[in-house]
Amino acid sequence: MNTAATHSKAHMLRRVFVWELPVRVYHWINALCILGLIGTGIIIGNPPAILSGKEAYAFFWFGTVRFIHFVAAYVFMFNFLFRIYWGFVGNKYASWNNFIPTNKQFFSDMWNVIKTDIFMTKAETNHSIGHNRLAGFIYFLTFIAFAIQCLTGFGLYSATSDWWLPSMFTWVPPLFGGDFFLRVVHHWAMWFFILFAVVHVYLVFYHDYVEGRGEISSIGGGWKFIDEEVFNKNHPGNEPKK
């Protein structure tokens, strides 16, 4: 049987376990929450006009929309907290240092990604395994956006609840002089999520298309694939076992 090794152009791909199950579960919970929060958030910000001859007791749809928003917000926040925790106990692709720049190399790698994948000054592709440096840094910004949404959102919510958890956010509104400003920040920040989601999905397709290493499926099964050569170069003395 002919194998790929027999012709010169063939890639010998090596399977790498990149995204652990908790990371993948986090990703999809996060995606669903964000979609739900954006959808309900847009409705809460500007509810559609409904004309009805019925009495108010016949409806509770706006209350339900808000309820979904709040439930999703709780799930989103705990999911986010879990991801921070996993940044310290997860594998090296999940670690916090993929996101927060700690050295100059981080920035030069990031610049390299910008050149290769955004401005395409090079015709080749990169060989990052987990997050590339630019993506990692953008995710760091999204974590900041998550924190902003949690603080402003629960800050706004805190006055309507007596539970200790939202009550932990009562300090937020006075810090910004009341609910008005929080409301505006919360609304504006939503657009960051919308733009992020669009670019994120596009880039996943882009990487899968030009690199052919299982970018899209990796968030389902956790596997990515890298060239045997690249693997050996990065792991000298760590030749694959038979």
Next chain:
Amino acid sequence: MITETKPRRATYYEELSDKGYSRRDFMKFCTMIAAYMGLQSSGAAQVAKALETKPRVPVIWLHFQECTCCSESFIRSSHPIVADIILDKISLDYSETLMAAAGFQAEEAMHKTMKDYHGEYVLCVEGSVPYGADGVYCMIGGKTSLDILKEAAEGAKAVICWGSCASNGCVQAAKPNPTQATPIHKIIKGKPIIKVPGCPPIGEVMAGTLVHLLTFGTIPELDGIGRPKAFYSKRVHDSCYRRPYYDAGLFVEAFDDENAKRGYCLYKVGCKGPSTYNSCGIMKWNNGTSYPIQSGHGCFGCSEEQFWDNGPIYARMPNAGGFGIEASADKIGMTALGVTAAGLAVHAVATNLRKHKVVEDLIEEGKQSEQELKQD
């Protein structure tokens, strides 16, 4: 002790009996105000005892940059004793609006109170203090309001900021704040300051704050921005009688539509109830007659910091500065989304041109493998 050298001051109850109020009237007042203050039922007795036994507290009430709507609101609070207890000659030693004296005599009265009751009197301030042009925008008796305030605050036991002007500067502090109107808490340091914002504040809220001070001798529990929690801890939205329409998603779309006639929720025409903390929905105004939302107009958000600069009155979201007149967050967001989509489309085309070789190789390799598999 200095106090012993002074003539004994009458208690509130004594002053009220002299004015002809019956014991029954007095107890009714105590019960009402205790209820407004959110005390438990035994609180009425505490209030009564305090007003029976404690000598009246001298009050100096200063007016700076303001419209006197706070005083107007105060004298219209629902129980006549409220006005009598503070605004009659009993307690008010100095108030530009309500005192009988004028000119030198008035200034003399104020200074006498400040000297005789140093560390005991309560300073009430209505209005903000202008810093611009060395404070000439507000001068009384030849002195700037800043000097008057500092002098009066020096010996005060506590400072009460009546209304939004004193609490956050209100309309005269709105951008661009030409007179550099400044709220009291930014000027006076080291004194207990109670903010009672609102434009104006509710009369009963003002009375309740004062009575708390008299009854317990302490300042009431304050929220994060210095307002008494008893009156400012609930959102107007949460005590609104139109709230069921909000939950049902039934909104007024325009002030002259059918939904407005039906009394639906004013959320979409800019009601600030969801971001405003006050007692309007519960206490209402003018002896419990009505309040803005009940009159068909959205809440103004007047008890919140800088409410004039917090966006349009009749829309939910403020427009963004620097993006043109009609640029709301959503319009800018939609534009950014369009630009992003266009950028991605360009990138996608560029990818197919620039990464042509890599992609070709992948496709070639894939096809070759496909054919080799077929040959087997």
